[in-house]
Amino acid sequence: MKEIRMHGRGGQGVVKSAQVIVQTVVGDHKYAHFIPFFGVERKGSPVYGFLRLDDQDIRLKCQVYEPDILMIFDDTLLSLPQTFDGFKAGGTIILNTCVNRQAVKLPTTARRVALVDATGLALSRLGRNIPNTAMLGAFAKVCDQVNWESLKKQIAASFGEKNVEAAQAAYEAVAVS
Amino acid sequence: MSSASIKAVSGNTAAALGAALCRPDLIAAYPITPQSSVIEYLAGMIANGQLDSTMIQVESEHSAMSVVQGAAAAGGRVFTATSAQGLALMYEPYFRMSTLRLPMVMAVACREMTSPETIWSGQQDAMSVREAGWIQIHVENNQEILDMLLQGCRLSEDREILLPVNVCYDGFFLSHLYERVAIPAAEKADEYLSGSAPQDPMLDPQDLRSLDPLTPGNILIKYRQNHLAALQKTLNKLEEVDTRFQQVFGHSWGGAVEEYRCQDADYILLTIGSMTGTARVAVDLARERGLKVGLLKVRCMRPFPAEKIAAALAGKKAWAAADRSVSFGWNSGSLYSEALACAPKAAPHFSIIGGLGGTDISLGELSQMIDRLGAGQFSDGETLWLEKKI
Numbered sequence: 417m418k419e420i421r422m423h424g425r426g427g428q429g430v431v432k433s434a435q436v437i438v439q440t441v442v443g444d445h446k447y448a449h450f451i452p453f454f455g456v457e458r459k460g461s462p463v464y465g466f467l468r469l470d471d472q473d474i475r476l477k478c479q480v481y482e483p484d485i486l487m488i489f490d491d492t493l494l495s496l497p498q499t500f501d502g503f504k505a506g507g508t509i510i511l512n513t514c515v516n517r518q519a520v521k522l523p524t525t526a527r528r529v530a531l532v533d534a535t536g537l538a539l540s541r542l543g544r545n546i547p548n549t550a551m552l553g554a555f556a557k558v559c560d561q562v563n564w565e566s567l568k569k570q571i572a573a574s575f576g577e578k579n580v581e582a583a584q585a586a587y588e589a590v591a592v593s
Numbered sequence: 594m595s596s597a598s599i600k601a602v603s604g605n606t607a608a609a610l611g612a613a614l615c616r617p618d619l620i621a622a623y624p625i626t627p628q629s630s631v632i633e634y635l636a637g638m639i640a641n642g643q644l645d646s647t648m649i650q651v652e653s654e655h656s657a658m659s660v661v662q663g664a665a666a667a668g669g670r671v672f673t674a675t676s677a678q679g680l681a682l683m684y685e686p687y688f689r690m691s692t693l694r695l696p697m698v699m700a701v702a703c704r705e706m707t708s709p710e711t712i713w714s715g716q717q718d719a720m721s722v723r724e725a726g727w728i729q730i731h732v733e734n735n736q737e738i739l740d741m742l743l744q745g746c747r748l749s750e751d752r753e754i755l756l757p758v759n760v761c762y763d764g765f766f767l768s769h770l771y772e773r774v775a776i777p778a779a780e781k782a783d784e785y786l787s788g789s790a791p792q793d794p795m796l797d798p799q800d801l802r803s804l805d806p807l808t809p810g811n812i813l814i815k816y817r818q819n820h821l822a823a824l825q826k827t828l829n830k831l832e833e834v835d836t837r838f839q840q841v842f843g844h845s846w847g848g849a850v851e852e853y854r855c856q857d858a859d860y861i862l863l864t865i866g867s868m869t870g871t872a873r874v875a876v877d878l879a880r881e882r883g884l885k886v887g888l889l890k891v892r893c894m895r896p897f898p899a900e901k902i903a904a905a906l907a908g909k910k911a912w913a914a915a916d917r918s919v920s921f922g923w924n925s926g927s928l929y930s931e932a933l934a935c936a937p938k939a940a941p942h943f944s945i946i947g948g949l950g951g952t953d954i955s956l957g958e959l960s961q962m963i964d965r966l967g968a969g970q971f972s973d974g975e976t977l978w979l980e981k982k983i
Contacts, residue, residue, distance in 0.1 A: 435601070435771050442601040442773045449772035454713070454765060454951075473773075475870040477734070477766050479953045 418561055419480045420467040423499050424489030427459040429548030432574070434467050436552060437562060440570040441469055444563055449474050462493060469561045483507065485559065489534070489551055491520065510554050510590075512547050517593055530558045532590040534582075541582040549579035553586030597775040597842075604767035607735040607774050608674065608700040608760070609634035611742025613644045614782035615698065618669035618791075621649040621660035625679040626712045627764035628702040632674060654679040658686040665695040666804060668794030670746070672697065676764060677704035677718040684722065690757045691726030692820065693805060696749035696792055698742055701761045702768040703866070703917075705950045713951020714764040716866060719894070720918040720927040726820055728758040728827055729895035733869040735774045737846060738762050740838065743777075743785055744846075747834045750789045754823050754830055761894075763867040763917065765951060770867075777842060785841045824896040831893060849898035851890040854880065855905055858887030860966045863902070863914035865891045865928050868947075868954045872915070875959040884967040891928060899935035906932075911941045913966050915959070917948040925976045943971040947979025954979060 424430035434450040441448035452465040466480040467487075482502040491513040493499050503509075505525040512534040513520055522529055532554040534547035541550075549571055556564040564587070572580050602610070608631045612620070620639075622632040638644035651657045654675050661671035675683060680701060690697065705715030716731070723729060728748065730741050738760060745758035762768060777785075795804055808816070832848035839845035854876055855861060864872045869890045879886045889905050891898070906912050916926025923930040929944035936942060945962050948954040958979045965971055 438601040438771045442599060445599075447773055448601070449770060451766060451770050454769070475873050476956060477763075477770070477867040477870040478955045481955060481957065 417468055417470040417474070418484050418559070419482065420469070420485040420487060421480045421483035422465045422467060422487045422489070423493050424463055425459075425493070426461050426463050427546075428489045429546050430463055430465055430489055433548035433552050434465050436567070436570050436574050437467060437555070439574070440562055440567045443570065444566050446471055446561075447474050451477070451479065453479070462496065469559075485510065487551060487555060488512065489547055491515070494521065508558050510551065510558060512551060517591070528558060528592060530554050530590050530592045532586045534586055537582050537585050537589070541585060542578055549575055550582045550586035553583035554590040556583070557587050557590050558592060596778040596781050598778075599773060599775055601771050602735065602774050602776075603630065604735045604738050604762055604770055605630040605702065606634055607739040608702075608742060608762070609638070610776055611739035612672045612674075612698070612700065613638055614743060614777065614779060615670060615672070615746040615786065617646050617672040619647045619649065619661065619664040620672045621651050621657045622673045622675070623651055623654045623657050623679060625654070625676050627704060627714075627768040628674045628676040628679070628700070630768075631700055631702070635672075654683040655686060658683045658690060661697060662686050662690050662693070662695060663796065665690075665697050665792060666693065666794070667796040668791055670697075670791045672699070674700035674702065676702045677706055680718045680722060681706070684725070687722065687727075688725045689805075692816065694755040694792075694820070694823075695757060696755055697757045698745040698749060699757065699759050700738070700742070701759050702764045703761050704764040711950045714766055714917070715949050715951070716761070716763070716916070716918040716927070717949075719759065719761045720920075723895050723927075726756070726824075727895060728756050728824070728893070729761060730758060730893055731761045731865045731891065732767070733867055733890065735767060735770060735772050738767065739774060739776065740842075740846060743782060744831075744834045744838055747786060747789045747837070748827065748830055750791060751830055751834075753826050755792060756820075756823055756827070761866070766867045781841060785838065827896050828893070828898055828901075847892065848901075849891075849893035849896075850901045850905065851892060852905055853888040853890065855887030855889060857885060859885040859910045860963070861887050861889050861906055861909050861912040862959075862963060862966065863889045863891055863912065863928060863932055865894065865915075866917060868915055868917065868959070871954060871956050872959050875956055875963055878960060879963045879967070884963065886963050886967060894928070897931050897935075902932055903935045903937065906936050906940060908937075909940050911966055911969065912936065913943045913945055913962060913971075915945040915947065915954070915962070917954070919946055919949075941969070941971070941973040943974065944976040945979065946976060952979075952981050
């Protein structure tokens, strides 16, 4: 089982993108689930959620405390201590940022880091600051539990072709180190 | 389940789909977090022509229950859903629904009761109405929500039962959980419900009569006796509707309780609601450590399956019950205080309270509680709280 914790801000489409991942995986006859954590419901406040992927039925109905993957939708969240709480050594970090690897401070325990300017791609492809579908492209690049072609189909069905373009651009542009 | 379609849906969507498969004649509801999207989804189905049902918008939950009550008394199959303060506001017609012996299924997306002000998860709402004469089922995952809407319909309309059913599921942890659900084809649901019908009309403009006249106590006591007898019959009837479900859909949920690895267990953890899934994993991990623990999932809170619980706990060394609610009167959790009434006297036990106000019940916390149970690290009858950092 892969456990993923998503961190973002209200309005960035964190919940919607997680739902697209779950729909894709379930559509491919595997198992996935997502539990959103609801805090205060307002634009800009920190939000997070818990995503699990598996080949078998997922019985757990609780939060993720030791994520294999961190998906961080906003680099202003890096300073919050809870963002890296319990992050598994050897895990993967996917971060929306416009600065390079040297300029961001991330746990040295990460095996893989994927940086993508999802906000920039969203602004250029969609004309709106909703980075979630670009983040999905970066996610697909580093998570082989999710089929990229199926995910693109699901993005198209949920958000339309322009969002597939944003995701494709992120898939190609993401810097993995 | 070849005719089912597999989809990723939220618990609220699963509830709406289950309700729609019962083909309700009338739906009335008032929005409240975390239930609202159940009714929004059903309103969408009606607007899109996917569901032939009358939706009545009301100004409060008191009105919602009053409207469905009238429709049920007129022989309609009805549905509503609510949470927490909405359920509290509904209480007056809610009580009358069961004492009028009117069948219906109502979804409860369980939420903590205010105060302090909260909108998050907890089972205090459902537990607060457990003496209102309804059948109360608690479920573990989104598939069970959908399935129990169908089973609840058949159960409530059984002529030996004729009682309303609550299908209770944890707010957010299930209502907003996205997961895989097998959605049965409408024909399959029709097949399952064939032969089941709402109460014969008591209200009919062509045949005027008075409903629920002032009733003296010597007659009222008979009503209560019959009501309690019907609730006791529910315990077996729940197995009957589940067996029929197995025949039609190819899977089942068990009756009032489900035993998980209890047979050879020395210790038993009782659970209710979505924590059960996490507790199953905790039990498996404890077994790997050599601790012979089992899990008893209490599916039916009303009527309370006292005999089944007593039988499952017989001969065990110790037990604990985990609750997402409190019993104000007993300084413990609600399920615990009820289990205590029927548990064998010899085995020591403790109450676990966690998950209040939307907090998590984690795998780590349940594992720790299981270890304390196995190691005897508790005082008999004490209450342990799963507290969180402030």
